[in-house]
Amino acid sequence: MDPTRAPDFEPPSSNKQPDPPLAPQSTIPKSGPIQPYVLADYNESIDAPIHPRDYKKQSRFGRRVSTAHHSSIPMKLDALQPLSHETSSEDEGEPRKSEANATTLQSTRQICTPLLEEYEALPRDHHIGSRVHKYQIADLEEVPHGVVRQARTIEEYAFPSHRLQKRLRNASKLPLVVVACGSFSPITYLHLRMFEMALDAISEQTRFEVVGGYYSPVSDNYKKPGLADAHHRVRMCELACERTSSWLMVDAWESLQPHYTRTAKVLDHFNDEINVKRGGIATATGERLGVKIMLLAGGDLIESMGEPNVWADSDLHHILGNYGCLIVERTGSDVRSFLLSHDIMYEHRRNVLVIKQLIYNDISSTKVRLFIRRGMSVQYLLPNSVIRYIQEHGLYVNQTEPVKQVMGNKE
Missing domain, CATH: 3.40.50.620 (HUPs)
Known part of the structure; x- marks a missing residue:
């Protein structure tokens, strides 16, 4: 950030110590510089052909998936919407009904049935369209439920x-x-x-x-x-x-x-x-x-x-x-x-x-x-x-x- 926009900005002086002082170097990890690879870093010729199979692996569904760096930071499962029980996994190479799926389906019905009954009991002006409540409106980019918001005061900060x-x-x-x-x-x-x-x-x-x-x-x-x-x-x-x-x-x-x-x-x-x-x-x-x-x-x-x-x-x-x-x-x-x-x-x-x-x-x-x-x-x-x-x-x-x-x- 541009230091000149600070309310108490003063032109820096070589004789003046930073206030507040900077962190001692002993607390900062010495991990080396961000430096690009050089030829000596490669175990084989730089002109050797690239084999895509070396960078891919089999997914559990039988499809070949990339192991590029983006997959190293996966989407948290608890941030995703649960799959509908109507969704078939036969195309994925798995049986349509498994013991785990049956248990999940039963739990989902136990949770959703009371909510559906509550929905039906609401006046019609509380409905958006025919299936969604006003308080449930959220586009796909909204913050998921359960995410803790940042504190509003430094005393509550974490x-x-x-x-x-x-x-x-x-x-x-x-x-x-x-x-x-x-x-x-x-x-x-x-x-x-x-x-x-x-x-x-x-x-x-x-x-x-x-x-x-x-x-x-x-x-x-x-x-x-x-x-x-x-x-x-x-x-x-x-x-x-x-x-x-x-x-x-x-x-x-x-x-x-x-x-x-x-x-x-x-x-x-x-x-x-x-x-x-x-x-x-x-x-x-x-x-x-x-x-x-x-x-x-x-x-x-x-x-x-x-x-x-x-x-x-x-x-x-x-x-x-x-x-x-x-x-x-x-x-x-x-x-x-x-x-x-x-x-x-x-x-x-x-x-x-x-x-x-x-x-x-x-x-x-x-x-x-x-x-x-x-x-x-x-x-x-x-x-x-x-x-x-x-x-x-x-x-x-x-x-x-x-x-x-x-x-x-x-x-």
């Missing part, structure tokens, strides 16, 4: 870890958690896509395994036009990722702080929660490994690091040297040239991974807010559940923003 892997799946890889800091006002499909692009790049170019991903919305002390209240932005992030993703989470800690929190300290918070308090992650042998924390950022944030008197050198060394950065290029930007010209970023270039957008996407929160103020459609720019939340709470409708902010479009 670090979210319900999708954080407890055990490393690939013994030959190192664990990595990806963190995105931002305003997310509102969160868009590009914010979601950034994590997927990062997942692809990490899987294909590094020795790391992603064990979790987090959004960290900034607090209300971040003075920026168009910023909705922190609890709204946290909730919109929950709506966006809890149903559309199987591995992303929202952490409200930064948004609950009474003062603006520097990005370096936000990464220290994640390191403290994951590595210090939880002892990292377990391997297949029971050994504990430290988890590498990396910042996921857009090209515009990285460019702000090169502006004089904005970022303290100590913070940049801490972020890039002790943690690392995943940079998603924006349309028309040249991040690699910027890395070459920036002394500190070039020094830590082996801990920086530039992610190229293969399908360009320039959706921005600024443009979404503008569309909402103009009464235009924002369908397919952000998840339906987020659109509905914005409508229900009347967000962004009566706001105004400086022309430079809207036309500059840097978020």
Whole structure:
């Protein structure tokens, strides 16, 4: 996040120590840099033919399924809707009725019968269509029942870890958690896509395994036009990722702080929660490994690091040297040239991974807010559940923003 928007911002000085102080390096795992594979890492010729069968395995239904990295973060079964008893599994290679299916069917009938009787007893104006209650309305992107919402006060705060892997799946890889800091006002499909692009790049170019991903919305002390209240932005992030993703989470800690929190300290918070308090992650042998924390950022944030008197050198060394950065290029930007010209970023270039957008996407929160103020459609720019939340709470409708902010479009 741009430090100049902090209410108490002062140009950094080489003689001034960071306040609050940064986490000691002894608490941060030394997992090595994010470095691409080189020819020496391969056991056979780089030109050897690729055999698809080496990357596929048989599913229990007899179909061949890919073991690509996306399958390493499966959808939680308890987040899915139960199968209807009318669904046949004969095509799947299993018997239609098994003892387990019969037990499940009986339990489902015991639960559903009273609900159906209650439904029939309701007045007709409580029905939507002919089968659904008003209180049951939820599109497919809504947060599933049972998911704990983030706290509204720091006293009630608890670090979210319900999708954080407890055990490393690939013994030959190192664990990595990806963190995105931002305003997310509102969160868009590009914010979601950034994590997927990062997942692809990490899987294909590094020795790391992603064990979790987090959004960290900034607090209300971040003075920026168009910023909705922190609890709204946290909730919109929950709506966006809890149903559309199987591995992303929202952490409200930064948004609950009474003062603006520097990005370096936000990464220290994640390191403290994951590595210090939880002892990292377990391997297949029971050994504990430290988890590498990396910042996921857009090209515009990285460019702000090169502006004089904005970022303290100590913070940049801490972020890039002790943690690392995943940079998603924006349309028309040249991040690699910027890395070459920036002394500190070039020094830590082996801990920086530039992610190229293969399908360009320039959706921005600024443009979404503008569309909402103009009464235009924002369908397919952000998840339906987020659109509905914005409508229900009347967000962004009566706001105004400086022309430079809207036309500059840097978020």
